[in-house]
Amino acid sequence: MSLPKVHEIPIGGIITEPGSSRRNPTGGWRSLKPVLHDDRCIRCRICWMYCPEGTIKEIKGEFVVKGKKYQYKYEIDYTYCKGCGICAHECPVKAIEMVPET
Amino acid sequence: MIEIRFHGRGGQGMVTASQVLATAAIMEGKYAQAFPEFGPERRGAPVKAYLRVDDKPIYKREPIVEPDVVVVGDQSLFVSENPLEGLKPGGVLVVNGAYKAPVKTYYVDATSLALKILGKAIVNTAMIGAVVKATGIVRLESALAALGKYFTGRLYELNAQLVKIAFDQTKEL
Amino acid sequence: MTTALQKARTVLALTSNYAAAYAVKAADVDVVAVYPITPQTTIVEKIAEFVDDGELNAELIHVESEHSAMSAVVGAAAAGARVFTATSSQGLELMHEVLHIASGLRLPIVMAVPARALSAPISIHGDYSDVMNTRDTGWITYIAASAQEVYDTIIQAYKVAETVLLPAMVAYDGFLMSHTTEPVELNDEEEVRRFLPRKDRPNVLKPEKPITMGAFAMPDYYYEIKYQVQEALLGSLKVIEEVDREYGRTFGRSYGVLQTYRVEDADYIVVAYGGASFGNAREAVDAAREKGIKAGAVRLRVFRPFPADYIAKLLADVKAFAVVDRAIAFGGPAGGPVFAEVVTALWMRGIDTPGLSIVHGIGQRSMYVEDFVKIFEMLKDGEKSKVVYMGLRL
Numbered sequence: 001m002s003l004p005k006v007h008e009i010p011i012g013g014i015i016t017e018p019g020s021s022r023r024n025p026t027g028g029w030r031s032l033k034p035v036l037h038d039d040r041c042i043r044c045r046i047c048w049m050y051c052p053e054g055t056i057k058e059i060k061g062e063f064v065v066k067g068k069k070y071q072y073k074y075e076i077d078y079t080y081c082k083g084c085g086i087c088a089h090e091c092p093v094k095a096i097e098m099v100p101e102t
Numbered sequence: 103m104i105e106i107r108f109h110g111r112g113g114q115g116m117v118t119a120s121q122v123l124a125t126a127a128i129m130e131g132k133y134a135q136a137f138p139e140f141g142p143e144r145r146g147a148p149v150k151a152y153l154r155v156d157d158k159p160i161y162k163r164e165p166i167v168e169p170d171v172v173v174v175g176d177q178s179l180f181v182s183e184n185p186l187e188g189l190k191p192g193g194v195l196v197v198n199g200a201y202k203a204p205v206k207t208y209y210v211d212a213t214s215l216a217l218k219i220l221g222k223a224i225v226n227t228a229m230i231g232a233v234v235k236a237t238g239i240v241r242l243e244s245a246l247a248a249l250g251k252y253f254t255g256r257l258y259e260l261n262a263q264l265v266k267i268a269f270d271q272t273k274e275l
Numbered sequence: 276m277t278t279a280l281q282k283a284r285t286v287l288a289l290t291s292n293y294a295a296a297y298a299v300k301a302a303d304v305d306v307v308a309v310y311p312i313t314p315q316t317t318i319v320e321k322i323a324e325f326v327d328d329g330e331l332n333a334e335l336i337h338v339e340s341e342h343s344a345m346s347a348v349v350g351a352a353a354a355g356a357r358v359f360t361a362t363s364s365q366g367l368e369l370m371h372e373v374l375h376i377a378s379g380l381r382l383p384i385v386m387a388v389p390a391r392a393l394s395a396p397i398s399i400h401g402d403y404s405d406v407m408n409t410r411d412t413g414w415i416t417y418i419a420a421s422a423q424e425v426y427d428t429i430i431q432a433y434k435v436a437e438t439v440l441l442p443a444m445v446a447y448d449g450f451l452m453s454h455t456t457e458p459v460e461l462n463d464e465e466e467v468r469r470f471l472p473r474k475d476r477p478n479v480l481k482p483e484k485p486i487t488m489g490a491f492a493m494p495d496y497y498y499e500i501k502y503q504v505q506e507a508l509l510g511s512l513k514v515i516e517e518v519d520r521e522y523g524r525t526f527g528r529s530y531g532v533l534q535t536y537r538v539e540d541a542d543y544i545v546v547a548y549g550g551a552s553f554g555n556a557r558e559a560v561d562a563a564r565e566k567g568i569k570a571g572a573v574r575l576r577v578f579r580p581f582p583a584d585y586i587a588k589l590l591a592d593v594k595a596f597a598v599v600d601r602a603i604a605f606g607g608p609a610g611g612p613v614f615a616e617v618v619t620a621l622w623m624r625g626i627d628t629p630g631l632s633i634v635h636g637i638g639q640r641s642m643y644v645e646d647f648v649k650i651f652e653m654l655k656d657g658e659k660s661k662v663v664y665m666g667l668r669l
Contacts, residue, residue, distance in 0.1 A: 003495055003496070004499070005499065006499045006502050006503055006506070009496065009499050009500060009503070010477065010478075011381045011440060011477065011478060011500075011503055011507075012379065012380045012381035012382075012440070012478045012488065012500070012503075013379065013380075013488075013489075013490060013492050013496070013500040014380075014477070014478050014486050014487060014488050014490075015486060015487035015490050016477075016486050018485040018486075018487075120456075121288070121456045124288055124456045124457075125288035125456065128286060128287075128288040128457075128458040129286075129288070131286075133457075133458060134288070134456070134457070134458065135455060135456070135457050136455065136456040137450075137451065137454060137455035137456070138454060160457075161553075161554040161555075161557045161558060162554050162555055162557075162558045162644055163448075163451055163452075163455070163550055163551040163554040163555060164551075164555055164641065164642060164643045164644055165641055165643075167643070248288070251288070
């Protein structure tokens with residue numbers, strides 16, 4: 001791949017295309033993978049707030065878990081999840097487990 | 103070029119006096135340069151200010167060491183320093199109060215006039231009147247117009263009056 | 276239509292600091308970050324007065340430090356505003372890291388710097404130690420020599436900065452200019468605004484066309500982006516000259532990047548910067564010529580980009596030159612920072628004119644015309660290749 005030359009880069013190091021980081025699938029960096037156990041999740045949203053890459057997806061719908069009804073659930077976007085483990089560290093009910101990538 | 107050195111004490115307004123006279127000269131279409139001997143401004147400390155006036159642009163920016171005119175706002179300065187140092191032969195002293203010096207001297211009782219008119223011993227505007235009378239460096243009307251750039255309202259009225267009275271009362275000793 | 280030149284002249288008695296404030300008003304600046312430091316303070320005080328009187332419609336941001344002052348104008352400039360701030364000495368040092376950000380982001384910020392010595396020991400007096408420390412920050416750096424030039428240069432600096440997309444500082448002697456009352460001819464403000472039309476820039480934050488500014492650059496990109504700054508800064512010399520000429524045509528005053536005095540037939544040239552150094556050098560040229568020394572003086576009006584070709588051309592055929600620095604390049608190969616620059620400019624062009632590095636006016640040690648006459652006498656006596664600390668009790 002040939003990188004752009006001096007005059008091919010916008011001045012000031014500005015990035016002129018919003019959302020260009022989508023082209024960088026950071027999922028390949030992972031050595032440990034977070035696995036979300038939906039049956040333990042209390043929907044507190046802390047993982048969603050803490051994830052530095054915004055890979056926790058809030059899915060809307062009707063979900064019944066252990067007899068309790070929820071309006072949404074969470075899923076992890078493994079294309080961009082880089083396996084940092086912050087979600088698992090912050091989860092107050094240990095619903096996220098870090099397991100080795102296979 | 104005429105070079106004037108002002109000697110006063112912090113708070114007497116000698117720096118402003120030099121600026122007003124520079125402004126008056128500039129309003130007359132002349133070139134002028136006024137600058138204080140800079141330091142942390144302290145009330146009561148000896149202060150020097152410099153004024154150059156010329157018909158040509160002024161480039162030199164050194165302290166005035168050989169003035170044509172020395173202006174002394176406070177006679178006590180003759181005790182602590184020598185305001186006449188470097189005064190050119192034939193140079194003129196303009197002083198607050200009759201002070202006997204071995205040079206051509208003009209004086210006005212600036213402190214009494216300031217106390218009478220302003221109620222404060224701030225002598226700078228009286229000394230402006232005295233300098234204008236003694237040197238003719240600018241016209242009295244120009245000095246009064248320039249004063250308007252530094253004082254407004256009642257303060258201007260009082261100080262303008264002071265300049266005029268000091269101008270009238272300034273005498274050669 | 277009457278031109279600016281035909282209109283009645285307005286000449287005021289102003290200090291260089293007030294002249295800077297009047298230029299900011301004429302340039303219709305949008306945002307001014309304000310933080311006081313001697314000898315700068317009276318600039319922003321005057322601007323605050325203009326804003327309070329309704330003469331300038333600008334947002335004054337009272338910040339808590341110079342670091343914040345520069346950061347605030349970086350943000351405002353990123354949002355597309357025309358901005359101004361001013362500082363001196365320790366304030367400029369505290370801003371230092373943000374100066375690099377301003378140039379790296381290519382923001383056309385204009386700043387006035389009445390140059391002042393650096394602590395310790397504490398000094399409020401003038402020299403150029405603060406300005407010289409910004410040498411490699413990527414800023415266009417003017418050094419003015421009169422209150423009139425401060426006024427004219429700040430207006431020019433906006434045009435240059437907004438053309439080449441780099442920040443520009445206008446430095447001048449702390450106290451010896453910042454607090455000296457001199458005649459300044461003001462321009463018609465409408466005319467200034469026509470001279471400084473608002474332009475679109477690519478690096479402005481707009482919600483309708485989002486961009487990212489200040490992003491991380493890996494080793495495979497950083498170098499190219501910094502090289503862009505180098506190219507823009509070197510290229511700005513031409514723009515500085517063009518804008519100066521256009522300003523001259525419009526308002527009747529222009530300066531060039533170097534000011535010279537009696538250099539045409541000179542054997543010995545003194546290179547100086549700032550009002551006191553050059554003003555006294557200029558007087559000394561006349562005095563030295565009366566003593567039979569063919570003397571000349573050059574003033575560096577633009578320090579960054581360094582006008583190396585012009586300097587080299589002037590010094591190529593003289594017998595010797597001296598550079599008067601009001602700063603010390605501590606531990607450097609020469610005493611004065613600009614001497615080292617001049618020598619580099621000559622060496623790069625294969626010129627070996629002998630030179631003297633003169634350090635003077637440190638912490639506003641008084642400089643006299645006589646001192647500059649002495650420099651010409653030293654050059655005539657063949658003194659060269661050394662550093663002279665003038666006015667020092669050694």
